[in-house]
Amino acid sequence: MKPTVDSQPVTPEISIKRDDFELDQLKQDLTKPLTQVLDNQASVGEISLLRPLKPVMDDSAKLLVKDPAGHPIAVVLCSSPVTPWLVARGMERTRLAKQALGSDLGRVVLDPLLEGEIRGLSYAVLPYCQPLSNSRLVWPVQRALLSPHVFQWLSGLTEATATVVHPEQVEPDFMEPLKYLAELEAMTERVRAGARQAMNRLADGKWSPRHVLMHNDLWKGNILLDHRHVSRLGNQLWTEHFVIIDWMAAMVQGYAMYDLIRLAQSLKLGQRQLREHVITHCQFLSCDFTDARSHLLAALGYLGMHLEHFPLPRFVQMADSCWETIEQIKG
Missing domain, CATH: 3.30.200.20 (Phosphorylase Kinase; domain 1)
Structure with missing residues (x-):
């Protein structure tokens, strides 16, 4: 069924072609x-x-x-x-x-x-909002000033939207995605092994997953600055006026940790800082550090089950990269 949208001002029909916009x-x-x-x-x-x-x-x-x-x-x-x-x-x-x-x-x-x-x-x-800089001189400074605000916002998102999963949703929302990942022959063995471990923890009642709001594509390119509040790099206000775009694949009942790991990779967050953020998210999810990986793997399993036009080899590479990132900080 075609999605419905809220009522908006009516505009005339516009003749348009895929390969040649008029x-x-x-x-x-x-x-x-x-x-x-x-x-x-x-x-x-x-x-x-x-x-x-x-x-x-x-x-x-x-x-x-x-x-x-x-x-x-x-x-x-x-x-x-x-x-x-x-x-x-x-x-x-x-x-x-x-x-x-x-x-x-x-x-x-x-x-x-x-x-x-x-x-x-x-x-x-x-x-229109202003993209983050690609300048080798400006971007490191911009990243250092902006990153704490973005990661603080993401922690607030997890705290505000984390909900207990209904028992009837555990199987389709968590066990099935983990099973898909564990059985995906194209996937690396370490990710498949992690998925099997998460399945066992879920089945044994050692892990009680949570749903959270999930952006699903949180990276530097989807973070913009509201140009009405940005003048110069030295303006202290601009760090408080970032916006997050491209919520096309967002899920209100989504998966924790995936957005955090992908954002950390994109903004090149240090391992110590990432570990601190993962621990904070775990507190809001009422889970221990081991199950930060379980949440991440469930997210990856879900994404793998809904690739649509996304190439499988790229998904496998991305999933293994996410696993490596969180494994590096487990201590």
Whole structure:
């Protein structure tokens, strides 16, 4: 069933093709509604591809909207014909995630300016936010200043959303993903062995898993700075105004530890700091350190069961990397 979305301002149909976006028509049709949404504070100038389309069939297009002076003001996400409902589903999951987080933690989740369909392809317009720097000089400083705030937010997420798993959900949500991972012949033996150990702990009652809100793709590229609050690197306020984007695969009843490990890898968090964060998350999950690995493996098993267009060899490499990262800090 196609996901439903909340009622949004109606925009005209926009003629669009996967391989050749009709940008002039897109600009013309979005100018008026975008200007209205922005309270006449900006007008629409150039619209162009934010990045080239990825060589995968279900990749959503991302368009950058600028004002006449060339300043970026918005980003348009548009589903591909292969998965025409993908952006609508993502916006619905974004709303559910923000609701689960509450007003304080949920401030990092952007609200769409517009939503609709383009000849059957769902789309959304989001306010433009500034990507983190790729400069070899700026990024280390930016990372050092921003990382504590992001990891503190993630700890708050686990504390706020951790819930006891209903007995009827233990088998499908945890045992089956672990079994999938343990039996996956393409997977490395150390990950399969870890999955078997987690299965035994679950069956023996030594581990009582928890659900948490799961972003599912938490890395540097999905952390942005709200450009309305960012001026210079030395501005102390900017560290408090980061946003997390791309909640397309988020799960309200998701898995713990996966987001933490992937974020730590992306931001190159040190082993001592990562161990401290894992211990903190374990406290909120009412589990010991051993079962931090169990939560992680259940998450990996679930992801493996729902790869869709994601290549299996890349999944195996990613899963083994996650296992190595958490094994390195077990002490």
